[in-house]
Amino acid sequence: MEVEFMDDFTREDREEALRAIASMINRTEKAKEKFAQGISQHTLQMNRLKALHIASSLISKGLTKSDAVECYTEEDLKNALAPITSLISKSEKARVKLAQGTWQHTMLSNNLKALHIALPLLTKALHEVSQ
Template sequence: MNDFTKEDMEEALRAITSMISRTEKSKEKFAQGTSQYTLQKNRLRALNIVSSLISKELKESNGMDCYTKEDLEKALAPIASLISKSEKAQKKLAQGTWQHTMLSNNLRALYIASPFLTKALSEISAGKRQALK
């Protein structure tokens, strides 16, 4: 996307990769079938999708992703939730602490990732509309 520099996207990708790692570890702490497990599973799926979308943009690839419209739609809520929860948590932390810095990096990454998700969803929707004509 033209609004972000290559460096912005690379930093976002690093932060998202870190979030994926932490989410995978967190998911292991919960029993399958619990709401916490499902929440972590949905977050993990959404983070993997946005990671893939940013990676695709960095490689400037025109290849089609293997995500369906439903996959992309389901990824919207977990990303929005991560943004909201991170913003609330960050307000409770003192600037300069490692937690505040980590949340700042995560938020910057999620703000970059969100438009990629929206764009991919629009492209899939437009493609389906064209196929119906």
């Protein structure tokens, strides 16, 4: 069953969201390498990566009509909520400080749109697996 929320976004919106999330995954992978395993910053990056992979999978679900929710446990989905909401908050705060039209502002705007597509899907998936 396709998520009703996805009807609010075009296929192009979802494809752009997947590209933005893939870019976030790439940057997070690079950031993770800068920190020693076991320290809090490394753990933060690992949690973000898992959450971004889940977000990507849930958005893909809407494009392919597959059941991505079955791939994740309730705990996986719960654990993904905090990193996604944190990324939204941090991105919103950072974007305010940037001039509109700069590549950084555009990148953050694209990231925010992707995360705002992913968050309700994550919430809905969590609801589905917890029933």
